[in-house]
Amino acid sequence: MATTIKVVIRNAAKADGTFPLALRITKDRKSSYIHIGTSINEEDWDAVACKVKKTHRNSVRLNNLIAQKFAEASDTSLELQAKKKDVSAKLVAKKIKPKKGVTFFAIAAEFIENMRKEGKYNRVPTDQARINNFEAFLGTKDIDFSEITVPLLNRFRAHLKGDKKLSERTIVNHLILIRSLYNQAILGELADIKAYPFGRGKIQIKIPKSSKIGLTKEEVEAIEKLNLSVEPKLNHARNVFLFSYYFAGVRVSDVLRMKWTDFQNDRLFYSMGKNDKPGSLKIPEKVKAILDQYRGDDPVNGLIFPELKVVEDMSDQFTVERKISYGVKNLNKYLKLVAEKAKITKPMTNHISRHTFGNISGDKITPQMLQKLYRHSSLTTTISYQNNFIHKTADDALDAVLNG
Numbered sequence: 192m193a194t195t196i197k198v199v200i201r202n203a204a205k206a207d208g209t210f211p212l213a214l215r216i217t218k219d220r221k222s223s224y225i226h227i228g229t230s231i232n233e234e235d236w237d238a239v240a241c242k243v244k245k246t247h248r249n250s251v252r253l254n255n256l257i258a259q260k261f262a263e264a265s266d267t268s269l270e271l272q273a274k275k276k277d278v279s280a281k282l283v284a285k286k287i288k289p290k291k292g293v294t295f296f297a298i299a300a301e302f303i304e305n306m307r308k309e310g311k312y313n314r315v316p317t318d319q320a321r322i323n324n325f326e327a328f329l330g331t332k333d334i335d336f337s338e339i340t341v342p343l344l345n346r347f348r349a350h351l352k353g354d355k356k357l358s359e360r361t362i363v364n365h366l367i368l369i370r371s372l373y374n375q376a377i378l379g380e381l382a383d384i385k386a387y388p389f390g391r392g393k394i395q396i397k398i399p400k401s402s403k404i405g406l407t408k409e410e411v412e413a414i415e416k417l418n419l420s421v422e423p424k425l426n427h428a429r430n431v432f433l434f435s436y437y438f439a440g441v442r443v444s445d446v447l448r449m450k451w452t453d454f455q456n457d458r459l460f461y462s463m464g465k466n467d468k469p470g471s472l473k474i475p476e477k478v479k480a481i482l483d484q485y486r487g488d489d490p491v492n493g494l495i496f497p498e499l500k501v502v503e504d505m506s507d508q509f510t511v512e513r514k515i516s517y518g519v520k521n522l523n524k525y526l527k528l529v530a531e532k533a534k535i536t537k538p539m540t541n542h543i544s545r546h547t548f549g550n551i552s553g554d555k556i557t558p559q560m561l562q563k564l565y566r567h568s569s570l571t572t573t574i575s576y577q578n579n580f581i582h583k584t585a586d587d588a589l590d591a592v593l594n595g
Contacts, residue, residue, distance in 0.1 A: 194216060196215070196217075197215045198213070198227075198241045199213055199224075200212055200213075200238070205230055210232070210233050211226050211227075211229075211230045212226070212227045212229055212236075228294055228333055228335070229253060229256065230333075235250075241257075243257070259337065294334060294336075295334050295335070295336055295369075295373075295376075296332040296334070298372050298381065299322045299372055302371075303319055307509060310508020311508075312508075312512030318368055321364065322368070324351065325369065328347050328350050341388045341393050348362055363396055370389050370394075373387065373388075373389070404550075405543055405545075405546035405548070405549060406535065406543065406550075406551075407551070410537070411547060413533040413534065414433070414530075414533045415477075417529065417532055419529075425532075427496075427525070428523075428525035428529055429526075429529050432522075432543075432544050433477070434446055435544040436547055438459060438472055439548050440546070440548035442545065443522070445461060447494075447515055447519075449495050450492070450493040451490060451493055451495060454474060454482075457473060458471050458472065458473055458474060459472045498514060498517075499515070519541060522541055523539075523540045
């Protein structure tokens with residue numbers, strides 16, 4: 192007897208009242224079932240035509256999914272029967288049964304959980320919000336990777352820009368995340384590379400250029416000269432900012448992790464948290480003056496600055512990242528007050544110290560040397576930090592023509 196395959200709605204309702212759709216594989220009056228991965232209300236199912244009725248808002252998409260799964264099952268069944276005459280329904284089902292977690296959102300959930308375990312506190316809520324935006328746009332969690340097409344992503348892009356009013360960079364970050372998850376699924380053989388919607392002639396992701404404005408040398412000097420002796424919170428925020436600047440714009444997350452043992456033989460030795468690249472720098476005299484302000488503090492965990500001294504277990508990366516995030520928010524809040532006192536109108540955050548060093552470096556050091564100090568993998572990234580110098584050379588060229 193030939194193997195028959197039919198799409199059916201199961202008779203056991205889920206907690207939300209919907210009924211799962213499945214492929215029923217029958218051979219010799221014995222049946223096995225493979226759940227397609229989606230469920231619908233019973234009144235939306237056409238049992239005769241074996242398809243979702245038009246009353247369902249996603250009927251076209253779901254029927255396309257059903258047709259795809261049915262075709263895959265039929266092809267596999269014929270292939271097995273060609274190799275072996277006696278093929279049971281159970282064997283066919285086992286061969287074509289999809290692997291656990293093949294839907295986009297199943298992979299996304301695993302991705303978020305892995306980041307949580309790795310202690311990437313800042314990325315978890317950010318990427319989860321992007322995943323939530325994609326789910327809200329689709330109106331379902333049941334979507335196969337093959338359904339993530341170029342037209343779908345173009346509609347999603349338009350939705351983020353027109354309905355959500357998000358910036359171009361934020362929209363690009365949404366697409367980058369979807370692309371990353373798709374790549375993971377391909378590597379895990381859970382998605383077909385033939386359906387990949389990114390690349391030439393498809394969805395191409397271009398990161399928009401942004402203006403990164405650092406402080407001038409005069410503005411840094413104005414901050415250094417402020418008398419903050421009676422305002423310890425502002426003084427501490429200034430210290431962290433200048434500490435970062437004096438060490439070529441070391442990231443604030445690395446500053447807050449620094450320990451007294453990182454300083455040996457008048458040099459700083461540390462590995463950058465973002466890419467674990469090691470390095471060493473001499474200790475400027477201005478940094479020594481900052482360190483002297485913290486020598487009398489309780490050296491919990493050997494840390495210099497106080498933000499992470501409340502963490503009991505420094506190996507708990509998720510807690511460490513969470514405390515860093517909270518600490519940076521506080522520091523940035525007080526930095527705004529520091530900027531007001533120094534009569535600086537530019538946006539003032541700890542990350543600006545990194546751009547400040549790059550901008551002030553100008554023609555004093557080569558982009559290659561700045562790349563080494565920043566520990567960037569790409570020189571293109573480094574050059575964007577020397578915007579002021581780039582503008583200066585363009586301005587000089589303009590003056591040479593107009594006033595020469």
